Amino acid sequence: MKTIAPITVNVPSLLAGNKYAVDEDHAHIELSPGPSADEFRKLVMVCPAALYRLDEQNAQSFDYAGCLECGTCRVACGNTVIAKWEYPRPTMGVEYRQG
Secondary structure, eight states: OOOOOOOOOOHHHHHHTOEEEOOTTOOSEEEOSSOOHHHHHHHHHHOTTOOEEEOTTOOEEEOGGGOOOOOHHHHHHTTTTEEEEOOOOTTOEEEOOOO
C-alpha cells in the first residue's frame, strides 16, 4: 500500500499574493452594535482571512480591508453580528493572484 505524504498549505503566504482595493468610503461589511461574545467568537474561528479578532482582554476588533468576499461570516452568524454584508463596489475588493 502506497503512503501519501500529507499536503501542507501556508495560508498566509497564499493570501499575501492577493491585491486589495479597499473602498475607504464604503464598508461592504458592517457589524451590529455590541455583538455577543459567543457569536463574535464564531467569526474569529471561521473567517479564513482572520478579520475578526479578540485580544488578550477579549476586546473585539474587525477590519474589512482584507476581506476575501467568501461570505463565511454571513453564513456563520447571519444578522446576529453582521448588520450589512454586500460585495464591494466595482473595481474594489480582492483580486486573487496565483503565485
